[in-house]
Amino acid sequence: MFFEKKKIKASKLFPDLKIKKDFFVTDIKPLYIAKKNELSFFDSVKYKVDASTTKSEICITTSKLQEFLPKNTFKVIVKNVLFELAKTISKVYPNAHIDYPDESLKTPKKSKFKNVKFGNNVLVGKNVKIGSNSIIGSNTIIEHEVEIGKNCVIGHGNIIKNSLIGNNVVIQDNTKIGQKGFGFIPLKDKNLKFPHIGRVLINDNVEIASGCTIDRGSVDDTVIGKNTYLDNQVHIAHNVKIGDNCMIAGQVGFAGSSTIGNNVSIGGQAGISGHLNIGNNIKIGGGSGVVKDIEDNEIVMGYPAEKLRYFLKKNKSNE
Amino acid sequence: MFFEKKKIKASKLFPDLKIKKDFFVTDIKPLYIAKKNELSFFDSVKYKVDASTTKSEICITTSKLQEFLPKNTFKVIVKNVLFELAKTISKVYPNAHIDYPDESLKTPKKSKFKNVKFGNNVLVGKNVKIGSNSIIGSNTIIEHEVEIGKNCVIGHGNIIKNSLIGNNVVIQDNTKIGQKGFGFIPLKDKNLKFPHIGRVLINDNVEIASGCTIDRGSVDDTVIGKNTYLDNQVHIAHNVKIGDNCMIAGQVGFAGSSTIGNNVSIGGQAGISGHLNIGNNIKIGGGSGVVKDIEDNEIVMGYPAEKLRYFLKKNKSNE
Amino acid sequence: MFFEKKKIKASKLFPDLKIKKDFFVTDIKPLYIAKKNELSFFDSVKYKVDASTTKSEICITTSKLQEFLPKNTFKVIVKNVLFELAKTISKVYPNAHIDYPDESLKTPKKSKFKNVKFGNNVLVGKNVKIGSNSIIGSNTIIEHEVEIGKNCVIGHGNIIKNSLIGNNVVIQDNTKIGQKGFGFIPLKDKNLKFPHIGRVLINDNVEIASGCTIDRGSVDDTVIGKNTYLDNQVHIAHNVKIGDNCMIAGQVGFAGSSTIGNNVSIGGQAGISGHLNIGNNIKIGGGSGVVKDIEDNEIVMGYPAEKLRYFLKKNKSNE
Numbered sequence: 001m002f003f004e005k006k007k008i009k010a011s012k013l014f015p016d017l018k019i020k021k022d023f024f025v026t027d028i029k030p031l032y033i034a035k036k037n038e039l040s041f042f043d044s045v046k047y048k049v050d051a052s053t054t055k056s057e058i059c060i061t062t063s064k065l066q067e068f069l070p071k072n073t074f075k076v077i078v079k080n081v082l083f084e085l086a087k088t089i090s091k092v093y094p095n096a097h098i099d100y101p102d103e104s105l106k107t108p109k110k111s112k113f114k115n116v117k118f119g120n121n122v123l124v125g126k127n128v129k130i131g132s133n134s135i136i137g138s139n140t141i142i143e144h145e146v147e148i149g150k151n152c153v154i155g156h157g158n159i160i161k162n163s164l165i166g167n168n169v170v171i172q173d174n175t176k177i178g179q180k181g182f183g184f185i186p187l188k189d190k191n192l193k194f195p196h197i198g199r200v201l202i203n204d205n206v207e208i209a210s211g212c213t214i215d216r217g218s219v220d221d222t223v224i225g226k227n228t229y230l231d232n233q234v235h236i237a238h239n240v241k242i243g244d245n246c247m248i249a250g251q252v253g254f255a256g257s258s259t260i261g262n263n264v265s266i267g268g269q270a271g272i273s274g275h276l277n278i279g280n281n282i283k284i285g286g287g288s289g290v291v292k293d294i295e296d297n298e299i300v301m302g303y304p305a306e307k308l309r310y311f312l313k314k315n316k317s318n319e
Numbered sequence: 320m321f322f323e324k325k326k327i328k329a330s331k332l333f334p335d336l337k338i339k340k341d342f343f344v345t346d347i348k349p350l351y352i353a354k355k356n357e358l359s360f361f362d363s364v365k366y367k368v369d370a371s372t373t374k375s376e377i378c379i380t381t382s383k384l385q386e387f388l389p390k391n392t393f394k395v396i397v398k399n400v401l402f403e404l405a406k407t408i409s410k411v412y413p414n415a416h417i418d419y420p421d422e423s424l425k426t427p428k429k430s431k432f433k434n435v436k437f438g439n440n441v442l443v444g445k446n447v448k449i450g451s452n453s454i455i456g457s458n459t460i461i462e463h464e465v466e467i468g469k470n471c472v473i474g475h476g477n478i479i480k481n482s483l484i485g486n487n488v489v490i491q492d493n494t495k496i497g498q499k500g501f502g503f504i505p506l507k508d509k510n511l512k513f514p515h516i517g518r519v520l521i522n523d524n525v526e527i528a529s530g531c532t533i534d535r536g537s538v539d540d541t542v543i544g545k546n547t548y549l550d551n552q553v554h555i556a557h558n559v560k561i562g563d564n565c566m567i568a569g570q571v572g573f574a575g576s577s578t579i580g581n582n583v584s585i586g587g588q589a590g591i592s593g594h595l596n597i598g599n600n601i602k603i604g605g606g607s608g609v610v611k612d613i614e615d616n617e618i619v620m621g622y623p624a625e626k627l628r629y630f631l632k633k634n635k636s637n638e
Numbered sequence: 639m640f641f642e643k644k645k646i647k648a649s650k651l652f653p654d655l656k657i658k659k660d661f662f663v664t665d666i667k668p669l670y671i672a673k674k675n676e677l678s679f680f681d682s683v684k685y686k687v688d689a690s691t692t693k694s695e696i697c698i699t700t701s702k703l704q705e706f707l708p709k710n711t712f713k714v715i716v717k718n719v720l721f722e723l724a725k726t727i728s729k730v731y732p733n734a735h736i737d738y739p740d741e742s743l744k745t746p747k748k749s750k751f752k753n754v755k756f757g758n759n760v761l762v763g764k765n766v767k768i769g770s771n772s773i774i775g776s777n778t779i780i781e782h783e784v785e786i787g788k789n790c791v792i793g794h795g796n797i798i799k800n801s802l803i804g805n806n807v808v809i810q811d812n813t814k815i816g817q818k819g820f821g822f823i824p825l826k827d828k829n830l831k832f833p834h835i836g837r838v839l840i841n842d843n844v845e846i847a848s849g850c851t852i853d854r855g856s857v858d859d860t861v862i863g864k865n866t867y868l869d870n871q872v873h874i875a876h877n878v879k880i881g882d883n884c885m886i887a888g889q890v891g892f893a894g895s896s897t898i899g900n901n902v903s904i905g906g907q908a909g910i911s912g913h914l915n916i917g918n919n920i921k922i923g924g925g926s927g928v929v930k931d932i933e934d935n936e937i938v939m940g941y942p943a944e945k946l947r948y949f950l951k952k953n954k955s956n957e
Contacts, residue, residue: 101775137420
């Protein structure tokens, strides 16, 4: 929907694979949501449950991991799953590895956006949808196909692309949503840029303050749950999923692919490492560095973050 | 001045209160500056001195705290002071809980701004005042009623609202000043947004670098003292008061309602928790997390920050 | 090139100096690159090797440090080198201490930029050069004399000044490059702003994400080596030099004048203090605070950062 997609047959994507009944690879998705003809990938034993239950019938993986995949899934065995995946996505989605600025941006026509108020110099791409009673501040850019719900207040100077935004969402000023995440295969002289074909999904009643950056997903989506509030200068990397009713204070950063539950509050400048599972009803103290999973109902603090009682014990004042 | 204000009688705001001689609540202010007919609030014993000397004759508080207030102050006794306060402010100031983009923004008329230079695509709201010899860079937005002094250099892409700015102030590029702070009453499904009726006051000779965010006060103001310099990507939350001649390095963050004295220097990426008193002539090391008050003339470092000699003792190299 | 420069004789810059054969001070440069008639400065024994081999024949220094300088270098002996330097630069470069917005900014003429695509509302200063097949997104500002190479993709809302950018460079949205750094001589009531006459040099194949700030050098340049990638909200202070093939994750901050080698990867929210030498092939963990030099091939983590094995030993879980 947001990116140009080529229709390519499995036999053409992977010429070395012996496929009896060839088929078009209809999309590329993570294991847990891939459908039959959608290509998936499996690169860490951490995702073995998803692997064993995937519906995908064609999956890039390693010789070691292949045993976890269903019998009727074609295994594309490689050494470096992400490298092969990046190359394959680039074939199917040739324009998702660089954020080429949307060339369809134009001043919005009032007739196309009923009951929407626009400030000055707003630019809107083709097929953008904005719900009634929403307001878009000056100098804001909304790229093609983005959808914004009803009763939203989007401030000045925001840049939004590759995103679906719910109702009653407030975004203050100068926030960037939907840009490509920080993903690439390091190569000398010229890294291989990892194409990002995911989206940013922002649910109802979310509030996002100023100067934030929310990257779109690489293969999966980046998601912000309903009624979650983000303070200024928060950074959310690709594929992060934040639950409902969370409070994220200023300058917090999330590395890629972590999942945060519901009712989680995170103090200012805390950092959450990548690929973690943070449960529900959790409080993370300001300035903490979270490097491992957290179970429901915990309070943690510190760098590296640990249960509050341990942190307090260690940091009894010397004075 | 920045927000639409309704004239409402005390009896109408608080129908359960038995008021013999009714009066108009003229404004809503913190204890220490509230005048006779201005509503105040008192929610923490930390402010008991302000409570006992307040001139406000109508104050939201709890049954426990009411004893600290003057005899002739009407006490509006509630369980949750901030919840009641938020609801009451919303009645008096119906538009301060969301930053609705200023609809009066226009290209400035040269005739109205004598001796002011404007870049391209500058937008200025109604009743904005800018002193002579000031320069406003391109794509900068200055919302209604903002006042900027003489000899100021405001760079490109800044967004300024609800603020009063002194003389000889330099603001580089893409800084956001005066937006609503991160305040709300957490409620399931739909938080109650705390209206922000305070301002940002920036004194003479201040320099603010690029990409900063300075939130306006909730009930009080956010203040930056004269000749204080801020580096890039600094975040200042609502109600923070920074003194004169301070040096705040890059990516420092201040949580809400802390007070910083004069001649304070803060190293890069340090964080200052909320509701703290930081004295004068203090040095705070880079990356520190300050979680308690600091007395004058101290040097602190660490997370949590402690006196430098303790930090150094603890962190003697192992190598 | 980027700043107006006055031709002033050595005798006029330093009237107290007894110069037999007067000459024009042609520029002001750091010791290691200054040519014969270029003024230099030497304020820390850390740079004694550079001092002893400098080609500069006129140098501001202290009476203590003068012995390290070559015999035929005129020594301008002062108490506060940086104070004298700031005053001297201001005489030679009268407009480098404040970022006056470029008054030559205009909508680019298609005829002047062949094979360059521009979005809406782009502003370009005089003598800007952009290579073929480059794309500039909407609302981006490129100030006078900036050079951008071929095949670059510069997104929306970027602000670029005083910079030379190579080929195949990608800059996402809302990044600020080339502004004055955080340098001043603290003075009561009105600090002396340190003029910044350096540039930002960005080499081929670099990728810079959204919301970053990269300050130009003060006397030296700020440099980003080829094929180095920066994630969102990274802050790079003046004079920082980053090598080739580095990976800098989100919200990392560099204080001024540090040098980073090649193949260095830095985790999210880490901070690098000023004036450090960070070698090659180094991994710095997320959230680390680096306060001393690091030798080649190390892995460090922590605040203050230390070798990984020490960090792990200290932070064995209590749980």
